[in-house]
Amino acid sequence: MAVEMDRMWGDAAGGDAVAASRVQWLRDGKYSMFIHWGLYSHLGGVWKGKTYRGVGEWIMNDAMADIPVEEYRALAADFNPTGFDARALARLAKSAGMQCIVITAKHHEGFAMFDSGVSDFTIARATPFDRDPLRELAEACQEEGIRLGFYYSQFLDWTEPDGGGSVCPPTDRPADFQRYFEGKVVPQVTELLTNYGPIAVIWFDTPGTMDKAHSQRLVDLVHDLQPGCLVNGRVGHGLGDYVTLGDMEIPVRTPDGGGVCECVDTTNDSWSFSRHDAHWKSPATIVRALMRVAARGCCYMLNVGPKGDGTIPAEAVQALAASGRWVHANSEAIYGTKASPFPPFSWGDCTVRDKTLYVHVFDWPRNGQLRLSPMDGQVERAELLTTDEPIAFFQEGGLVTLELPPAVSNPVITVIRLTFNTVPAALHQDLAVDGQHTTHLLAEYAETAGVALRCCRWMEAFGEWKKSENLVEWGAPTSRAAWRVDVLEAGIYTVAVEYACTQEAEGSEWRIRSASDTVTFAALDTGLRAADTPQRPRMRYRTVEVGILRFGQAGRQSVDLSPSVATNRADIWVTRVILKPWV
Numbered sequence: 001m002a003v004e005m006d007r008m009w010g011d012a013a014g015g016d017a018v019a020a021s022r023v024q025w026l027r028d029g030k031y032s033m034f035i036h037w038g039l040y041s042h043l044g045g046v047w048k049g050k051t052y053r054g055v056g057e058w059i060m061n062d063a064m065a066d067i068p069v070e071e072y073r074a075l076a077a078d079f080n081p082t083g084f085d086a087r088a089l090a091r092l093a094k095s096a097g098m099q100c101i102v103i104t105a106k107h108h109e110g111f112a113m114f115d116s117g118v119s120d121f122t123i124a125r126a127t128p129f130d131r132d133p134l135r136e137l138a139e140a141c142q143e144e145g146i147r148l149g150f151y152y153s154q155f156l157d158w159t160e161p162d163g164g165g166s167v168c169p170p171t172d173r174p175a176d177f178q179r180y181f182e183g184k185v186v187p188q189v190t191e192l193l194t195n196y197g198p199i200a201v202i203w204f205d206t207p208g209t210m211d212k213a214h215s216q217r218l219v220d221l222v223h224d225l226q227p228g229c230l231v232n233g234r235v236g237h238g239l240g241d242y243v244t245l246g247d248m249e250i251p252v253r254t255p256d257g258g259g260v261c262e263c264v265d266t267t268n269d270s271w272s273f274s275r276h277d278a279h280w281k282s283p284a285t286i287v288r289a290l291m292r293v294a295a296r297g298c299c300y301m302l303n304v305g306p307k308g309d310g311t312i313p314a315e316a317v318q319a320l321a322a323s324g325r326w327v328h329a330n331s332e333a334i335y336g337t338k339a340s341p342f343p344p345f346s347w348g349d350c351t352v353r354d355k356t357l358y359v360h361v362f363d364w365p366r367n368g369q370l371r372l373s374p375m376d377g378q379v380e381r382a383e384l385l386t387t388d389e390p391i392a393f394f395q396e397g398g399l400v401t402l403e404l405p406p407a408v409s410n411p412v413i414t415v416i417r418l419t420f421n422t423v424p425a426a427l428h429q430d431l432a433v434d435g436q437h438t439t440h441l442l443a444e445y446a447e448t449a450g451v452a453l454r455c456c457r458w459m460e461a462f463g464e465w466k467k468s469e470n471l472v473e474w475g476a477p478t479s480r481a482a483w484r485v486d487v488l489e490a491g492i493y494t495v496a497v498e499y500a501c502t503q504e505a506e507g508s509e510w511r512i513r514s515a516s517d518t519v520t521f522a523a524l525d526t527g528l529r530a531a532d533t534p535q536r537p538r539m540r541y542r543t544v545e546v547g548i549l550r551f552g553q554a555g556r557q558s559v560d561l562s563p564s565v566a567t568n569r570a571d572i573w574v575t576r577v578i579l580k581p582w583v
Contacts, residue, residue, distance in 0.1 A: 019230075019241040019242070019259075020259075022228055022229075022230055022241055023230060023241055023242050023259075023260040025099070025147070025200070026100075026201075026230065026242065026260055026262070026299055027260045027299065028335055028336040029099030029100060029147075029299070029335060030099070030290070030293075030294050030299050030300060030334050030335055030337075031096075031097055031098050031099060031290060031299070031300050031301075031302070031327070031334070032098050032099060032100040032101065032102060032149075032299065032300070032301040032302075033092075033093040033096070033098040033100070033101045033102070033301070033302060033303075033304065034102050034103075034151075034264060034266070034271075034301045034302060034303035034304070035089075035101060035102065035103040035104065035303065035304055035305075035306065036057055036104050036107070036151075036266075036271040036272040036303055036304075036305045037103065037104055037113060037272065037273075037305065037306045037310075038057060038104055038107045038109060038111055038113060038272065039072070039075055039076060039079055039109055039111045040056055040057045040058075040059050040060065040107070040109060040272050041056070041081075041272050041273045041305065041306060041307060041308045042075055042078065042079045042308035043056070043059055043075070043308070044056060044273050044274055044275040044307065044308060045059060045270065045273075045274035045275055045276055045277070046275055046276075047059060047065040047067060048065075050065070051275070051276050052064045052065050052462075053276060053461040053462070054270070054459075054461040054462030054463045054464060055269075055270045055271050055272065055274070055461075055462060055463030055464065056270045056271070056272035056273055056274040056277075056305065057104075057107050057108070057109070057270075057271055057272040057463075058108070058462060058463055060072050060109055060158055061108070061158065062167070063462055064462055069158070069159050069167060069168040072109070072159065073121060073126075073159060076111070076121070076123075076126035076127045077126070077127070077128075078128075079123070079126075079127040079128075079129065079308065080127060080128040080129050080309075081129055081133070081306075081308060081309050081310030082129070082309065082310065083307070083309035083310040083311040084131075084133050084136075084306070084309075084310025084311070085310070085311075086133065086136035086137040086139065086140040087140045087143070087144075089101070089137065089140065089306075089312070090137065090140035090141050090143070090144040090146050091144060092312065092317060092320060092321075093144075093146055094144050094145070094146055095320070095321060095324045096320040096321070096323065096324035096327065097323075097324050097327030097328055097331065097334070098146070098302075099146065099147060099335075100146065100147035100148070100149060100200050100201070100301075101137070101141060101146055101147070101148055101149065102148075102149035102150065102151055102201060102203045102301065103134065103137060103148075103149075103150060103151060104150075104151040105134060105150040105151060105152050105188075105192055106151075106152050106153055106157075106188065107151070107153050108153045108156035108157065108158055108165070108206070109157075109158055109159060110157040110158060110159035110160050110163060111123070111126075111159070112188065113133060113134060114132055114133070114134040114135070114191070114192070114196075115132040115135070116187075116188050116191055117187070117191065118183065118184055118187040118188060118191075119184060119188070121159060133310070134150070134192075134196060135195075135196060138196040138197050142197065147200035147201075148196070148197075148198075148199060148200060149199060149200045149201035149202065149203055149230075150192045150196075150199060150201075150202055150203065151203040151204075151205060152185075152188070152189060152192065152202060152203070152204055152205075153204075153205050153206060154185050154189075154204045154205070154206075154207065154210070154214075154218060154235070155206050155207050155208040155209070155210050156205075156206050156208065157180065157184070160180050160184060161175065161180075162175050162176045162177055162178075162179045162180035162183075163177070163180045163184075164177060164180075164208050164209070164210070165208070177210075181214060185218075186217070186218075186221065189202065189218065189221060189222070190221065190225065193221070193222065193225040193226050193229065194225060198226065198228075198229075199226055199229050200228075200229065200230060201229060201230040201231070201232060202218075202222050202229060202230070202231055202232075203232045203234070203244075204218065204231065204232060204234050204235040204236075204240075205234050206234065207234060207235060207236025207237070210236055212236070212237040212239070214236075215235050215236040215237045215239050216237070216239060218231070218235055219231050219235055219239045219240070230242065232244045232262065241260075242259060242260035242261065242262060243255065243259060243260070243261045243262065244261075244262045244264060245261060245262065245263050245264070245298075246457065246465060246467060247264060247463075247465045248264070248265050248266065248464070248465045248466070248467075249263060249264075249465070249467050250263060250265070250289055250292055250293060251263065251292075251293065251296045251298055252296075252344060252442055252444055253296065253343075253444050253445070254296045254297050254339045254340075255296070255297070255298065260298075260299065261296075261297070261298040261299070262298065262299045262300075262301055263293045263298050263299065263300050263301070264301045264303065265289060265300065265301070265302050265303065266302065266303035266304075266305070267280060267281050267286070267302060267303060267304055267305075267315075267316045267319060267320070268280050268281065268305075268315075268316075269460075269461070269464045270305060270463070270464070271303050271305060271463070272305040273305040273306060273307045273308065273313065274305070278315075280315040280316065280319060281319060282319060283319050283322035283323040283326070283412065284323075284411070284412045284413075286302065286319060286320070286323040287323045287326050287327065287412050287413055288362055288412075288413065289302075290302075290323075290327070290334070291334070291348075291349055291351070291360045291413060292344065292349055294334055294337060294339075294351055295339060295340040295344065295349035295350055295351055295360070296339055296340070297338060297339030302320075304316045304320070323412075326410070326412050326413065329386050330385055330386065330413070330415050332353075332358075332385060332417075333351055333358035333360065333385055333415045333417070334351070336353060337351035337352060337353045337358065338351065338352045338353065339351070339352070340352065341357075341375070341424055341425050341426040342372070342373050342426050342429070342432075343429055343430075343431055343445065345372075345432055345437075346363075346432070346434070346437035346438055346439045346440065347361060347362060347363045347364075347365065347370065347434070347436070347437045348360045348361045348362040348363065348413065349362075350372075352423070352424060354423065355377075355419060355420045355421070355422060355423055355424070356417060356418065356419055356420070357417075357418040357420065357424045358385065358415055358416070358417060358418075359372070359402070359415065359416040359417075359418060360413050360414075360415055361404075361413065361414040361415070361416065362413055363437055364404065364408045364414075365404065365434075365436040365437065366436055367436060368403060368404045368405070368406060369401055369402070369403060369404070369436070370401070370402040370404055370436075371399065371400070371401045371402075371432070371434050371488050372399070372400045372401075372402075372432075373399070373426055373427070373428070373430065373432050373486055374397065374398035374399045374426070374427040374428070374486070375398050375399075375400060375420075375424050375425060375426055375427060376398065376422070376424070376425045376426075376427055377420040377421055377422040377423070377424050377425065378395065378420065378421045378422075379393055379395055379400055379418050379419070379420055380419045380420060380421055381417075381418070381419040382402060382416060382417070382418050382419075383416070383417050384409055384414070384415070384416060384417075385415040385416065385417045386409075386410075386415070387409075391403065391404065391405075391416055393418075398427055399488070400418070402416060428484075428486065428556065429484070430484040430485055430486040430556055431445060431483060431484070431485050431486070432485070432486050432488055433485050433486065433487045433488060433489070433493070433551070433579055434488045434489055435488060435489025435490075435491055435581050436489070436581065437581070438578060438579065438580045438581075439485070439578070439579045439580075440576050440577075440578055441483040441485070441559060441576055441577040441578070441579065442469070442575070442576050443468075443469040443470055443471045443481075443574060443575050443576060444469045445483055445484075446471060446481040446482060446483055446561075447481070447482045447483070447484065448471065448480070448481050448482075449478065449479065449480045450474070450475065450476035450478055450479035450480065451471050451472070451473060451474055451479050451480065451481050452471070452472050452473040453469055453470070453471060453472075454469070454470050454472045454473075454573075455467065455468075455469055455470075456468055456469075456470055456539055456573070458539050466539070468539065468541075468575045469575065470500070470573040470574060470575055471561075471573070471574040471575075472571060472572075472573050472574075473571060474562075474563055474570075474571055474572070475571075477563070478562075479562060479563060480560055480561070480562040481560070481561045481562070481574070482558045482559065482560045482561075483558060483559045483577070484556065484557075484558055485556070485557060485558065485559055486555070486556050487551045487553070487554045487555060487556075487557060488554060489554060489581075490551045490552060490553050490554045491550075491551060491581065491582065492548050492549070492550050492551075492581075492582040493548065493549050493550075493551065493579040493580060493581055493582055494545060494547075494548050494549075494579075494580045494582055495512055495519050495545070495546050495547055495548065495549045495577065495578065495579060495580075496543050496544060496545045496546060496577075496578040496580070497510075497512075497521070497543070497544055497546055497561075497574060497576070497577055497578070498541055498542070498543045498544075498574070498575045498576045498578065499523065499526070499541065499542065499544075499572045499573055499574045499575065500526050500528040500539050500540055500541050500542070500572065500573040500575075501523045501524060501525055501526045501528060501542070501572045501573070502525070502528050502571070502572075503525050504570065505523055505525075505570035505571055505572050506522075506523060506524060506525040507522050507523065507570075508522065508523045508563070508570030508572065509521075509522055509523075509563065509564040509565050510522075510523060510561065510562070510563060510564055510572075511560075511561075511562060511563075511564040512546070512547075512549060512559065512560065512561050512577060513559070513560045513562075514549050514550065514551050514552075514557065514558075514559055515551070515552065515553070515557045515558075516550050516551060516552035516553070517548075517549050517550040517551075517552075519546055519547035519548070519549050520547075520564050521544070521546035521547065523570070523572050524542065524544060526540045526541060526542040527540040528540045528573070539573070541573075541575060543578070548582060549579070559577060559579075561574065561577060
């Protein structure tokens with residue numbers, strides 16, 4: 001299952017004109033809360049005294065604790081989340097600046113977190129908790145002005161004999177997915193759409209091997225019962241209203257096509273509550289991820305995992321409250337904005353609204369000068385967003401330089417509002433090398449000849465997904481990857497390369513060239529073995545400083561990576577070349 005899990009997310013959404021009108025609130029709102037809460041939360045990643053590292057909601061699965069169905073079902077008798085407070089949860093989302101809440105109505109375990117009439121395996125019927133938490137949350141969201149959506153696992157259902165991935169198939173007949181689909185999935189989705197008021201989105205997951213007819217049936221059901229309700233891309237077969245990227249994936253390029261694209265992430269590493277997972281994101285990390293996502297024109301849905309008693313871990317509450325203060329103070333630069341006209345800058349990113357460019361500064365320049373790539377249009381005014389304090393600037397040949405105050409305005413992100421005489425547009429998409437910050441030349445931005453760009457996903461622990469794009473298959477003698485850069489400040493830069501290398505490729509020779517200089521290096525074994533790649537337990541990367549590279553003059557040029565020997569056919573997996581100003 002670990003190998004196939006990411007493939008079960010399904011195809012990207014197709015989209016249409018009607019979908020475009022439905023998704024406008026999502027496109028403008030940018031930021032939502034995801035909640036993973038179920039019977040698995042009662043365990044918190046621990047079964048019979050043993051801790052299982054990985055995402056807690058999968059603990060029943062044979063990839064983790066492999067809990068027998070009857071033993072898992074019996075857990076419901078002790079599940080009594082009396083600490084659940086729907087209003088406090090809705091207020092937490094609102095204070096964080098989130099516009100919507102999506103909560104797990106039924107995850108892969110098959111346990112319904114609502115009062116369903118088609119199953120006894122529900123929080124209302126199988127537990128001492130004599131309440132319907134989703135009804136309470138629906139009422140709280142209405143009061144707080146927050147949209148509500150429901151997650152529903154339409155294919156995987158481990159505790160249903162006919163469900164996808166079931167570990168308790170019928171003993172007297174073949175499993176019949178159609179029986180499960182018509183007897184549980186369709187009725188429960190109907191209940192969610194008819195018993196809880198207006199629903200903003202039904203968030204399906206892991207369509208697996210479902211055929212297109214099943215996915216279409218669900219899409220039609222949702223849109224018939226609530227025409228304005230969205231269906232996410234994981235309904236399968238390209239039938240969703242918008243695209244959902246892979247778990248924990250933050251895009252580094254603006255997706256093609258112009259449709260709405262959503263990124264799902266979590267406040268630590270597990271989606272549901274896990275007792276061992278203390279890897280909490282800081283407020284700064286949350287805000288910077290939100291703005292990187294918004295700068296690519298996408299939406300960010302950040303997850304919290306309530307404990308078995310229904311309360312949110314204090315670390316998540318504190319991080320959301322602190323990051324929320326920044327979000328509310330800088331809301332003008334978030335909600336309703338469009339993607340940056342530039343690739344990501346090393347110092348931060350940008351968003352756009354009409355004739356205004358919002359410059360999000362993560363890392364303050366050492367010399368106080370922040371330079372943007374050349375733009376079409378004239379800057380009329382520059383000021384700090386939260387105080388309207390003027391910022392000195394000058395513009396020459398489309399290149400804008402901001403003269404920043406000596407002190408950092410905000411330790412999380414400082415936002416500068418630039419007002420133009422027209423809609424700001426970039427003159428090119430080259431990566432900026434500014435002489436003040438470290439520049440990452442990512443594989444996604446390389447122009448290639450005789451080299452393949454390959455996406456690799458792996459898990460650090462089960463379900464904790466990582467993703468990287470890699471330049472691979474350097475098979476031809478003329479293999480080459482080139483990054484178009486705009487060198488804003490000539491000078492000397494140290495060069496490092498992040499790559500994975502097999503034992504067989506160790507010692508292979510490579511070169512990196514600018515217009516003025518060349519660096520050569522030999523690859524080092526990083527511990528990657530050929531057997532690791534198809535199984536994908538994890539990639540083994542290493543960042544190696546390989547020398548210094550001189551840029552003799554400013555201006556647009558390229559940085560090239562290639563084998564240094566024509567007969568070199570050894571392969572390495574390169575994720576980025578890193579340029580750091582020599583200080």
